Amino acid sequence: MRRATAFAVAVVATFAPVVLPAATGAGVACAATTPHAGLVIDTGSRTLELCVELDAARVSGLHLVELAGDQYGLQYGFGLGGQGMCRLDGTGPTGDDCFADYPDFWGFWKGDGSGAWTWAPTGPASSTVGNGELDGWVWGAGDTGNTHAKPPAVSIDAVCPPEASPTPAPQPSATHAPSPTPEPSPDLAGSPSAGPDPRSSATSVPPPTAAPSADASRSPESTQASRSPVATGSRITTTSPVPTAARSTAVLAEAPNDGEGGNGPNRSLAFALTLATIFALGGWFRLRANRRAPEP
Amino acid sequence: MTPPALRYDGVSFTYPDADRPALDAVDATIDDGSFALVVGPTGAGKSTFLRAANGLVPHFTGGVFSGRVHVDGRDTLASAPRKLAGVVAFVPQDPAASFVLDRVEDELAYGMENLGVDPAHMRRRVEEMLDLLDLAELRERSVRTLSGGERQRVAIAAAMAAGPRILVLDEPTSQLDPQGAEHVMAALQRLVHDHAMTVVLAEHRLERVAGWVDVAFGVDEGRVFTGDPAAVIHRLAVGPPVARLGRLVGWDPVPLTVRDARTAARAHANPVANGHASLGQTSGEVIVAANALEAKHAQRRVLRAIDLQLRQGEIVALMGRNGAGKTTLLRTLAGVHDVARGSVIVDGHAPQPGVDVALCPQESDAVLFSETVEDEVRATLAARGNAHGAVSPWLERLGIVALARQHPRDLSAGQRLLVATAAIAATGAPVLFLDEPTRGLDPDSKEHLARFLRSHTADGGVVMFATHDVELAAAVATRAVMLAGGEIIADGSPADVLGDSHVFAPQMTRVFGPGWLTPEQVAEALT
């Protein structure tokens, strides 16, 4: 009987983390300030320069793209388990494997706002961008910052004019069809998260090693580091961003899904929780009843 | 005109790899509706004779076969055993090993399923069998959970369900206690009398079956002769104690039952003075002492308040029905079963299994693993740190020197028991326990065993054996202990203890009264 109770508690407990962020996330969404960051995308055929309104002081590189999707209808697709950049503005692989078109892939650059770009030391899921900074994405070949093409040199002021309005109009001469619902992550189905694949570790999701822009030595070094399970650097950087990243992503992921302000998912999660509780308790009572009167 | 149930015409059969025929020009006819007994010494060909009835010999065994067996008019050579399943049913010696399915009910139906019997008919048949053999209560039980007698009845019902006219059983009572055996024999008789079945059974323990059957087939060295049970038993020099007495003192016909023997005794002579003096209480040193001993098995108390002392020089028979706690008592005294309360002292300390106490288990084959008999004994010596000890004295004492180089598994059951006993006795332990040493034992092996037990005690050891075989107890024991419900209910000389019991009284006691145990005693007194 005690086991049954424990089980019921466990079921409820496992659902709790799923529901809780919904409650806490609301606070994050209502951040007072309206910081902006720039997003520069070079598909090879055209360049987009977007001024994106942030919903927190700092957001992840991925989330910046999501925000751009919301604000400008940018089409995108994440992969490698939802943490790599596969597809932007119609360019790049559709599946989960963002290196399907290797040697071409989306190179990730960080801009300090002055127009200079550095090869991003970490993947877009763990790299963050804040007010006045820039993220750059360039489609092409080259495993390191030395070989991969850089985004055009633009300053933050060029992308986000100081008097930028809170509801920016799409800057690029948008030839793409703005889709109201961004495809969240097209195919996460079976396969799997990015790991130390020799190609993937070199670039988009490199382990956050100490030297941020030691371009020349990136590739081999990161491959080595990723094989070692106790790369201390990776632990430190992963643990801290989890709550914020997870929360903010979660909150915004629901927004386009539900125009009514997030009630729908909450309602269905509550429904799930109710069902689970009913079955858990029902099972517990059944077991107790069967024990008491073993067999008819 | 119905054909005879079984007819053997000049049947000879030799097993593959054998140099001697197991059956040699056998002619025999078993009439419809008879209750036939097949007797003979171990290895004489009884099993082969029975297995020829449904074609297991030669279809299952291979080998060289000549002659013809007709069962219910059908030639066994022309039909494989499976084709005869609806005609003749066969129940092997160990029913527990013969069960195919798990539930009693399913087991009964298995044969009919194979024969493609219509499900509705099958259902009716199963119900009939359950009633006929008094198994309705057990229908949903797992066959594993049944007692020996219940298993035997389930095996009979399962063999019979397909509706054969002939039932062949190989030693159906050898593993049962007297009550269980009685129950099975009564069921078989009902089949013969009320249901016109023909029953053929082989049995060692003639005292259990001789009174029930109406015809006997003696098998000796592959030859078969027939006659009424008394004549056959007389000729084979086998038989229950009353028959042995009859032969010893020259009664004709040889009595087969206690009742016959009483009649004969009245007609011929009356025994002299009441019994013979019971053996004096041995006054050797106490080697094994149990004080207020209690033991449990699966939470249940199986032994309670046992006070028992075994002295040097004693041969103790431990008797009691199945489940009385005999095996548990032996195991507890030997130090392999936990003592719940009280104490066991062997030679001044707790028993050390394999050192000062040795036990030959019920399934004595369980100890045999070597490739030759002498290796088997040597393995024990080596385990006792005496790898170069002499093997031959042990073989000599059990009369198995001639078998030293043979593979133990090639020997007969009786010989294997002697080998196991030698291997166990070679521990040199003064205290020797044997759990039911007489299963499947032919008279010759029994004699060797008895002689060994006496020599062991003469050397200062002590022996206790659990047995259902009252006749063995009567013959070798110097003391008998009766267990019931985990308690000792009688302890004394065999004459007193056995004479006092209805169930366990040996036949001599039943005929001549308390005090008389073995035919030899009585014969001596009569002459």
Added chain:
Amino acid sequence: MTSTGVASQTRRLGFHPGAWICWSTCAGIVAFVTTDPVYLLLLWAVAWFVYASHRSAGATAASFRIFVLAGVLALIVRVALVFLGTVNAANVAFAAREGLRLATILVVFGTFNAVTDPFAVVRLAPRRFHEPALAAALALSIAPRTVASVQTVREAQRLRGINVSPLRSLPALAVPVLERGMEDALTLAESMDARGHGGGRRTRYRPQPFTPAAATIAASAALAAGTFLSASFGGWAELHPASLARPEADPLLLVAIAVLAVPGMLKGERA
């Protein structure tokens, strides 16, 4: 036929094993096509409910607990493997969801094992597989005898002064057990032959009927699996939400999982 009330290990209660096979396959498919923890955890609750309602009297009832443990272990292993490679929140979350999926499949089959009687499963074998199925059933029913035989031999050897624990002495244990098994096999083969094994076309004694209740179970399970498969192929609902996104749940799919609890709402029947 009235029951005798005799306690038995093999009482046939519950539904046709075919219904259970269908249920577990369908529930397995549901777990198979999604990595959304909401669906998966709800499936755990449903499996628990079904198990609690129909756990069998036999020893296999314990397998639910064992499979839950195994599932948790699989989850841990799956997540631990991430630490061989790049570690970050998304990676860990993704691995946890995949691990949860594997764990859920384990729990579903744990439920199946816990609610069915092994012999009933074997009885289900089609006629073509009668012989292997019979051999499997025999193995099941003989196994306790083999275990007992091992204990007997071990003790017998000990009482003769041979300790079978060291590897060296293993033949003293293994050979007598095997020899006895071979004798049993001989008896068994004879008995089967004498009772008409392989004689021709077989019939079946009291096959467990596929009752309306069993059909209900099978149909409802198929419905649930069908709904999920259509979501998977049709793409009308998200079954693999982004690793770090808050999981979502489609009400229709939640209902589909709830439908898998139907066996728990039906009363077990005697066959």
Added chain:
Amino acid sequence: MSAATIAPVASTRAPRLRIAALIVVNLLGAMAFLWPFALPALLDVTGNEEHRIDGPWILLILLVSLGTLLFLELGRGGLGPKAVALIGVLGAAMVALRLPGFVAGFSAMFIVVLVAGNAFGPSFGFLLGAVGTFASGLFVGGLGPWLPFQMVAIGWVGAGAGMLPRDGSWPVRIGALAAYGFVIGYAYGAVLNLWSWPFVAGSSAIGWDSAAGGIANLRHYVTFYAATSFAWDTFRAVGNAALVIVVGKPLLASLDRAARKMRLHVAEPITRQGA
């Protein structure tokens, strides 16, 4: 008739056809295990990116092909009472050894399959391995999608043991069997991991990558195996070899004797009409 070859599985089909069928179904089974390596190559031929198949879905395809293998192998029928009884008894030994006799990857269950397969031949070995595994799975409540994989893998262990020399001297026979037991200790683990590998390892340097070539996947798998299973399986390899060395000879001798006693080699009785 060679005394060592018994054919408890009497088939009515022509032997050549039967052997061909056997090879085909076993190849099918091998494919079921090896698809992670073969598949990318197959996809390369089509060159169609859209046809990239999701790992887990292939499990279903595998189950179907293994099911077919088992269906054909076990459904051949005509085993007869002797083979069924022997498989029942030896399967019971496997069941009995499944739970108590395991240390890490080692299970004492294997000794039964090794020895009996060797004594009674490949066909019997396969049946015993498959049926015994099924029964032990039922007994411990271990039914699931992995069962067909285990059945086929252990069936192959038995079949392989049956192909080892049987007529040589004891040291040769035991030596061969012990070496075989050692090798299959690893091979079984390696083969069985394959079914869950694409699930468990994810796509990483040790995971299955549908886009990578067979060789690259093989390299991934070797890394995965070394990291997760090698030490575990060493127990099995060493345990198998040690058991064969210690009890192999007496058990084989027992089984050989049993085969004689049960007249497994004797198909037809010789009848002599005289008298």
